[in-house]
Structure formats: structure tokens, C-alpha cells
Amino acid sequence: MSIFNKSTGGFMDQIRCDEPDYLIWKWRPAGSQANALGRENAIRWGSSLRVRDGSVAVFVYHQKDGTCEDFIEGPYDEILKTANLPVLASVVGLAYEGGTPFQAEVYFINLAHVIQARFGVPFFDVYDPRFLDFGVPVAVRGTLTFRIKDYRQFIKLHRLDEFDLDRFKLQVRDAICRYIKAAVANAPSDLGIPVVQIERGISQIHDAVAPQVVERMSDNFGIEVSGIDISALEIDKTSEGYRQLMSVTRDVEQRTVQAQTNVNIKNLHDQQRINAENLEETLRIQREEAQRMQRLATESTNFSAFQVEKQAEVGIAGAQALGQMGANGATEMGGAGGAGGFDPAAMMAGMAVGGAVGQNVAGMMNGMMGGLGQAGTTSAPGVVPPPVPQVGYHVAVNGAATGPFAIPVLSQMLSAGTFGADSLVWKPGMAEWRRAGDVDELASVFGGSTPADMPPIPPTA
Incomplete structure (x- = not known):
């Protein structure tokens, strides 16, 4: 589209891109043809430039020292002047003020346009690292989404005058297929995915390949990958x-x-x-x-009876030891090991036994010695008097009745600390249990005198 410029007597161009769908588009002056020499790149002085938001206009100038580029990002809508294009200041002279056209190639790059390129990797063999003799054919399908973000880097990698979108998408597809194929082939060893279950590993493979694809596409093609979708992994079963x-x-x-x-x-x-x-x-x-x-628990309950039993055993042993002192009619002191004399060693052994018993068996020993003395004074040789009657009391221990115990044994229990004045006692004839300290008959146990009404010990026959 062009309008008539009365001041210059020529036409003023409007440099703009009205294409609805493009990635790279080259502008040509009105009436020019593609690849026409001269006129194709002629821009009249005073022409206007309109760049939409999300696009950039690239002016390419050919000078003696090489090619220069100037970039105008949208939105932009003004008359072109050397002040607008700093690169033009070195090549545009006063002659252009008269309307003489100057040479420049103008390209529009769509920065907002998102391109989707479908890719498909045909069947190729994938090997399980454990069984390298069996190759399994696997195919991959997916979509790559990208756009141009760094247009300066993009221009360095591509010739704008030769750019073809279809050919560019084909190059991108070929590259992405190589990356995806390598990632899938290495998935069994790198990611530990069994080949027969590789269809289930799409997400793992995607996570592994996405960073590599993004970096390589930026370095090799100057595009920004916004998405890579591996839609299917197919095994030739x-x-x-x-x-x-x-x-x-x-x-x-x-x-x-x-x-x-x-x-x-x-x-x-x-x-x-x-x-x-x-x-x-x-x-x-x-x-x-x-x-x-x-x-x-049993020993604690029957402690007194257990103690008396042990005392009785010790007393019997002591009595037997004393009885051995007069064995074989020994009446004289004899030497050590003498067969016919009184053996001091035996006597000392008997005394040691008595000492071991101590005060606990003193009463029992006295009783036995008294019986021996009476036996020596009886008129009838060999006749042993009956035992002295002993009064037996039951003692309450831990809520249980123990005994009966004779009064001498109760004295021994008092010495051992297992019997006291507050202990409950009972014997046949008593109506109830009573404190031992309240029983007159037990006064001697606790250090009292012998009751006055105690009857005398009957004489032995």
C-alpha cells in the first residue's frame, strides 16, 4: 500500500506486516517483485514504519565493510528518519533528502508467534543392558512447542533472506528426533527402565530429555522451547x-x-x-x-517355724557331737590321736559347734544337759525320765498362724527379732488372740520374774 507524496512528487511507502500467521516475513516495496534487482530493496525517504507489539523489524544494509543490521521493536508507528535508524546516519547523505530511495532489506520477526512442530521417531532397536542380544523396536511420537525470543541470536544462526518456515520446522523436527531417540535408547541403562516396560516410563524420559532439548534448541537454532510432549512410546510386540x-x-x-x-x-x-x-x-x-x-512368701509367712526347725537341727548336731565326747568310755586326757584318752580336739570341735549355735540354742542345750545330769543320779540305771512338759503358743505372722512354739523358742525368736511384746499369741484354752506382752505366762520371755503361782517341776521317778 502506498500514498502520494506531494512534497517530493513521488510515492511514500508504508513499511508494515499485515500477515496473520508468520514467523519471518520479508517486506517489499509496492509494485516490486521477488528477487528483482534494485527496486526490491528501495525505500523512499519519508516512508512510514509500523511494527506491531510482539514483533521486531530488522533493517539489513550492505556496506563496503560488511552487512549492518538495525532493529526496531514494536509497538512502533513513525516516519523513517536517520534519527530513528542510527545505522542509516553513516550511509544516508543529503541526496536522500530529495526523495532518492535508499537500499535496505526489511524483515519482520514475530516474537509472539508460537510454533508447534509434531515429530515422530520411527521404530528403532532399544536394548536391555542385561540382555544385549535382543533388540526391541520402539517408536516415539510427540509435539515440540517453541518461539523466537532472542532475535539477535536467531539472526546470527540463520540467513533471513533464505529463511523458509517449512524447511526450518523440518530441521527442528530432525534435531528433536535425534535427541529423543538418544534419550529413549539410553533409558534402560541411565534410568533403570526395563525395555518391556518402557511405555510406562514416558514421564521419566520426558524429565530427563527436556533440559537437554531446551539447551540444544537455544544453542543450535536460537529458539526458546516452551514445551515438549512425548505423547506415545510404542513397542513392536x-x-x-x-x-x-x-x-x-x-x-x-x-x-x-x-x-x-x-x-x-x-x-x-x-x-x-x-x-x-x-x-x-x-x-x-x-x-x-x-x-x-x-x-x-512361704518362708516369710513361716519364718519362725523355719528358724526353730533349723535351730533344732543344729541342736541335734551339737548333742551328737557332745555325746561323742564320752565314746568308748574315755575318761582320761589323751594325746592327739590317742585311742584311749579324752581327745581335746573332739572337745574343741564340740565347743565350736556350740559356739556356732550361740545364744539361739543355749536353752535347748541346757535342757539336754540337765536331762543327762538327772540320768546320772537315777537309782535305776538305763531309765530315762520323760521330757519336761512344754507350753506351746501359736504366733500370728503376716495374718497366718504359726507354731506352736515353746517358751524357750519364743525367747530365741525374741532375740532374733521375729517375736515381740506386740505379737499376737494363742494357745488352747485361750478365748482369743492376745498380745504376748499381756500374757503373764510369757513375762519371763520379756525379762520379767518367774510368776509366783508357777507350780514346781514335778520330780522324776
Whole structure:
């Protein structure tokens, strides 16, 4: 489109791009033809330039020292002057003020236009690193979305006068197919994805290849990739390689499952055995602890009876030791080891036994010695008097009745700390349990005098 310029007597051009869909578009003056010499690049002085938002106009000048470029980003709508295009200041002279056209190529680059290029990688063999003898054919399909962001870098990589969008998209598709093919081929080893399950690894492969694609497309083509979508990974399941790999993999999986099952069963048996042993040991410890607690409880409940029993055993042993002192009719002091004399060693042994018993058996020893003395004065040789009657009291210990115990034994229990004035006692004939300190008959146990009404000990026959 052009309008008549009355001041110059010529036509003033409007440099603009009205194409609805473009990536790179070259402007030509009105009435010129493509590849026409001279007129194709002639721009009249005073022509206007209109650049839409999201686009950039590139002016390319050919000078003696090379090619110069000037960029005007949209939005822009003004008359062209040397002040607008700094590069023109060195090549535009006063002659142009008279309307003489100057030479420049004008290209419009659409920075807002997003290009989608579909790509497809035909079947190629992918190998499992464990079974390199079986190649499985795999095909890939997807879409690449990109746009031009750094137009200066883009111009360095591409000749604008030779740019063809279809050829450019083909170059991009070829490059993306190479990148995707390499990523899929390396996925089994790099990402650990089995070949027979590679269809399920689209997201992993996408995450691995996307950063590489973005960087390479920017470096090699000057475009910004805004999206890469791998829509499908297809395995040729009718191929011989797939069938062979499936057969081998299935055998390996079965053996692996069987081995894992055996390990699990062994672990289960071992765990059951360990649990059984632990349970058995726990029950044994609990049983022994229960028996020990029961034994301690019994001993605590019947402590006095247990003590008297042990005292009686010691007393019997002491009596036997004393009885041995007069064995074989020994009446004289004899030497050590003498057969016919009184053995001091035996006497000392008897005294040691008596000393071990201590005060706890003193009363019992006195009683036995008294019986021996009476036996020596009786008129009837060999006749032993009956034992002195002993009064027996039951003692309450931990809520249970123990005994009966004779008064001498109660004295021993008092010395041992297992009996006291507050202990409850009872004997046949008593109506109820009473404090030991309130029973007159037990006054001697606690250090009192012998009751006045105690009857005399009957003489022995």
C-alpha cells in the first residue's frame, strides 16, 4: 500500500506486516517483485514504519565493510528518519533528502508467534543392558512447542533472506528426533527402565530429555522451547526381539520370585524359631521367678517355724557331737590321736559347734544337759525320765498362724527379732488372740520374774 507524496512528487511507502500467521516475513516495496534487482530493496525517504507489539523489524544494509543490521521493536508507528535508524546516519547523505530511495532489506520477526512442530521417531532397536542380544523396536511420537525470543541470536544462526518456515520446522523436527531417540535408547541403562516396560516410563524420559532439548534448541537454532510432549512410546510386540526378551525376562522374574519366596520362608521360620525360643526362655524365667517369690512368701509367712526347725537341727548336731565326747568310755586326757584318752580336739570341735549355735540354742542345750545330769543320779540305771512338759503358743505372722512354739523358742525368736511384746499369741484354752506382752505366762520371755503361782517341776521317778 502506498500514498502520494506531494512534497517530493513521488510515492511514500508504508513499511508494515499485515500477515496473520508468520514467523519471518520479508517486506517489499509496492509494485516490486521477488528477487528483482534494485527496486526490491528501495525505500523512499519519508516512508512510514509500523511494527506491531510482539514483533521486531530488522533493517539489513550492505556496506563496503560488511552487512549492518538495525532493529526496531514494536509497538512502533513513525516516519523513517536517520534519527530513528542510527545505522542509516553513516550511509544516508543529503541526496536522500530529495526523495532518492535508499537500499535496505526489511524483515519482520514475530516474537509472539508460537510454533508447534509434531515429530515422530520411527521404530528403532532399544536394548536391555542385561540382555544385549535382543533388540526391541520402539517408536516415539510427540509435539515440540517453541518461539523466537532472542532475535539477535536467531539472526546470527540463520540467513533471513533464505529463511523458509517449512524447511526450518523440518530441521527442528530432525534435531528433536535425534535427541529423543538418544534419550529413549539410553533409558534402560541411565534410568533403570526395563525395555518391556518402557511405555510406562514416558514421564521419566520426558524429565530427563527436556533440559537437554531446551539447551540444544537455544544453542543450535536460537529458539526458546516452551514445551515438549512425548505423547506415545510404542513397542513392536510382534517382533522376534520382543518375544525373546519377554521369554528370558519371564524366566528371570520367576527365578527371582522363587528365590525371594524361599528367603521369605526361611526368614519366617527363623523368626518363628527365635520367637519360640524367646517365649520358652521368658516362661522359664517367669516360672522360676514365680517359684522363688512363692518360696520367699512361704518362708516369710513361716519364718519362725523355719528358724526353730533349723535351730533344732543344729541342736541335734551339737548333742551328737557332745555325746561323742564320752565314746568308748574315755575318761582320761589323751594325746592327739590317742585311742584311749579324752581327745581335746573332739572337745574343741564340740565347743565350736556350740559356739556356732550361740545364744539361739543355749536353752535347748541346757535342757539336754540337765536331762543327762538327772540320768546320772537315777537309782535305776538305763531309765530315762520323760521330757519336761512344754507350753506351746501359736504366733500370728503376716495374718497366718504359726507354731506352736515353746517358751524357750519364743525367747530365741525374741532375740532374733521375729517375736515381740506386740505379737499376737494363742494357745488352747485361750478365748482369743492376745498380745504376748499381756500374757503373764510369757513375762519371763520379756525379762520379767518367774510368776509366783508357777507350780514346781514335778520330780522324776
